[in-house]
Structure formats: structure tokens, C-alpha cells
Amino acid sequence: MTVPIYILSGFLGSGKTTLLQQMLENWKAEGKMPAVVMNEIGDVNLDGMMLDGDVAMAELLSGCICCSNRADLGMELYNLIQSGEPDVIVIEASGVANPVEILDAVTEISLYHRMELRNLITVVDVMHLWELYEQQQGKTYRLMQEQIRAASILIMNKSDLVQPQQLAQVQDIARRWNPYAPMYSTVRCELDRALYEEAHPSLAANSAEQHEAASILSTSTDALTANNTQSPSESYTSESHAHDTHDEHCGCHSSSVANTTHSDSSGVSAESTSSEAPVHEHNRHANDDHSHGQLHHSHEHVMVYTHYFEQPINSEAFERLIANLPSEVYRAKGILTFSDTNSRFLFQYAYQQSDFMKITPQKEVPDVAVFIGEHFDKRHIQEQLQLLEQQGAGL
Numbered sequence: 001m002t003v004p005i006y007i008l009s010g011f012l013g014s015g016k017t018t019l020l021q022q023m024l025e026n027w028k029a030e031g032k033m034p035a036v037v038m039n040e041i042g043d044v045n046l047d048g049m050m051l052d053g054d055v056a057m058a059e060l061l062s063g064c065i066c067c068s069n070r071a072d073l074g075m076e077l078y079n080l081i082q083s084g085e086p087d088v089i090v091i092e093a094s095g096v097a098n099p100v101e102i103l104d105a106v107t108e109i110s111l112y113h114r115m116e117l118r119n120l121i122t123v124v125d126v127m128h129l130w131e132l133y134e135q136q137q138g139k140t141y142r143l144m145q146e147q148i149r150a151a152s153i154l155i156m157n158k159s160d161l162v163q164p165q166q167l168a169q170v171q172d173i174a175r176r177w178n179p180y181a182p183m184y185s186t187v188r189c190e191l192d193r194a195l196y197e198e199a200h201p202s203l204a205a206n207s208a209e210q211h212e213a214a215s216i217l218s219t220s221t222d223a224l225t226a227n228n229t230q231s232p233s234e235s236y237t238s239e240s241h242a243h244d245t246h247d248e249h250c251g252c253h254s255s256s257v258a259n260t261t262h263s264d265s266s267g268v269s270a271e272s273t274s275s276e277a278p279v280h281e282h283n284r285h286a287n288d289d290h291s292h293g294q295l296h297h298s299h300e301h302v303m304v305y306t307h308y309f310e311q312p313i314n315s316e317a318f319e320r321l322i323a324n325l326p327s328e329v330y331r332a333k334g335i336l337t338f339s340d341t342n343s344r345f346l347f348q349y350a351y352q353q354s355d356f357m358k359i360t361p362q363k364e365v366p367d368v369a370v371f372i373g374e375h376f377d378k379r380h381i382q383e384q385l386q387l388l389e390q391q392g393a394g395l
């Protein structure tokens, strides 16, 4: 049997895990056995902890499958197929992954194993794209372009956060970058499963054009004039993301922490102290530029700070901290025990929107928070969190 493979791409916080959960529920409801490869640039897989324990999962942590973990991806796919014979596999790429690289990796692997790339689904945060489009520059903008161009299906998500005119503009932008992929506008990635299950002919067309398309991205300026006079939705601040200043495409980092591959779903080291993944630039792909045009550049300085909590903290103080995160932090998530509530919470922060959800973990999970961004002051966040812990402990 040939195993269908789906790749989920999309910038940090766009809604990939939200979609993944729906896909898994759908397949499980009809008795299929899905398996998942989850990739995080941080050293903790919080999303994986929230998935049902009966889903086979491989984790590629502390790096990005488009570069540092690329070789491991093949091995994990092979192991998943050999060990569990899943009916379908979904690869959730890290939010800073270049999908062209993943597409290449999966295509290579499928030459040797019985698997078929069914769809590369890119989930777009429409509000985020709308604001980035106004600036027309920056690494995140270019990475989003690549993610959109590589897609065989485009999901324009979080459409509840934009005005209809803004949505139409963003659809227009995405359509210009990728005229092939069917495009669906969603709230919380809700869409009919038939729409993503059918292999779309554009995938073949697209994959043949990936390198060419990607090679022109760095100089690509869209013909559409950025004449958006409407201010962003009230639900966001209008703060610009001026930190995106590098002329590079892929947002991976190479961590000093050795790549960790877990074949179980625990996903968390037993450390109880804070840890951080120092980031350094690596130019592995830069040398490849001769063969791939301008696709491979040195990678951006994506920073990750992981904080393991030793004490419960006050919920309101934590919410204030999250509300005041610097704009350089563009994604945060965590599991927390608060000193003033009975329940544990999963918190999410993506592009200046935060979300707290009560959870009852089915297995032992630590209290931990992960912060992802560029050039932010990790020490400052660490000190703030430690202060909250001290206050929580009444010190």
C-alpha cells in the first residue's frame, strides 16, 4: 500500500496544529490510523503533548526539517512506515521552514519507499500577511511568499480577524504568488476534508517549478500596489514588525542543543531549570547558491527561549507579561499551573493575540513556556518569569 503524505506548512502561529487536529479527528473517526511527524525549532513539542496518545508520532526538535533536521526526516518517515504501517502521514513543519526544501526531501524519500505526497498545505494567517504586504520587505514576508508559492492547497486562515476587503486583498496577493493552488478562506482551519484529501494536479506542476520560483523570490516585488488605506482590525495593535530586515528566506536556526528525535510522545526533557537554544548563523546552504539560484541564504537569527517553571505563578501577572511582550517575540506557547486558579492552562501567543485554554493533560507534562522570535532579550524574559515564580512562592 502506498502511504499518502501531507505536508503542513505556514508561518509560526498561522494554524497548522489547529488543522492537524481536525485532520486526525476525521481520519480516526473513519477508523484510519494516522501518524504525525512534528517539527519544532524549540526543544519542547507542546503541540505534540496535546495530541491523542494513540497517534503515532515522531518529533524532530531543536531545528528545522528544511535544513538541520532534513536527514532525520527521511529516517523518521521510514521508521513510522516500518513500525506502525500508518494509513496516512502528516508532516507538520516548523513555522520557519522553507517548504521547498521539505518538498524536495519527501520527493527524494518517496523514490525509495511506498509513499505518495498527496498535498502540501500552506496555512496563512491573513492578518499577518496583510500587514507584511504593506511593508513588502523582510525575512518573514519572503518566507511567507515561499510557503504560499510552494502550496498545492492554500488555506487563508484567521479570516475572522480581518475585514472582508482586507481578505479580498490578501486573497489577491496569494493568488498572484500561486495561481495554481485551490484557495480556501477559513476560521480555525475548518474546511471540508474532501478539499484537502484529493491530490491536486497543481502539486506536480508546482513542484517542477519550485526551484525556479524560489530563485526569483528575493527580487520579487508584486505588481499590486500597496494602497491599503484601511487600518488593521481593532483586535490587533498596529505595531509594525520592523525586525524583519534581512534579505534571507528560510527561518531556521542551528541549535547548540543536539538534535533530539523522540519516537514516543513525551517530548520533554526532565530538566526543571530554564534552558535556551543559542542561535548562530549557519551558511550550509549558502554554498549551494550556484545550483539553486538565490533560494539558499544564510539562515536568520530565530531565537528560542524555553523556560521550565519550578513554581506556580499568578495568572494575571503572567497575562500582563504576555500582553507586553516585545514585538520581536512573534510566537509563544506553554503549559502553566497558576497559583490563583485550580486548573492547568495551555497558553498560546501568536502575532499579538493570546489565548488561554483550560487543559487536563493525560500524562505528566511540565510547566513550561517557549518564546520564539528574533533578537529579543531572553535574559529579560527569564528575569521577569523568575520574578513571577518568586512572587508565586511568596518569596
Ligand SMILES: Nc1nc2c(ncn2[C@@H]2O[C@H](COP(=O)(O)OP(=O)(O)OP(=O)(O)O)[C@@H](O)[C@H]2O)c(=O)[nH]1
Residues within 6 Å of the ligand: 010, 011, 012, 013, 014, 015, 016, 017, 018, 019, 047, 094, 095, 157, 158, 159, 160, 161, 186, 187, 188, 189, 331, 348, 349, 350, 354, 355
Ligand atoms: N482568531 C483566530 N485564531 C485562530 C484561528 N486559527 C487558529 N487560531 C489560534 O492561533 C493560535 C495558533 O494556532 P496553531 O494551530 O497552534 O498555529 P501553528 O501554525 O500550529 O503554530 P506553530 O506550530 O507554533 O507554528 C492558537 O491560539 C489558535 O487557537 C482562527 O481562524 N482565528
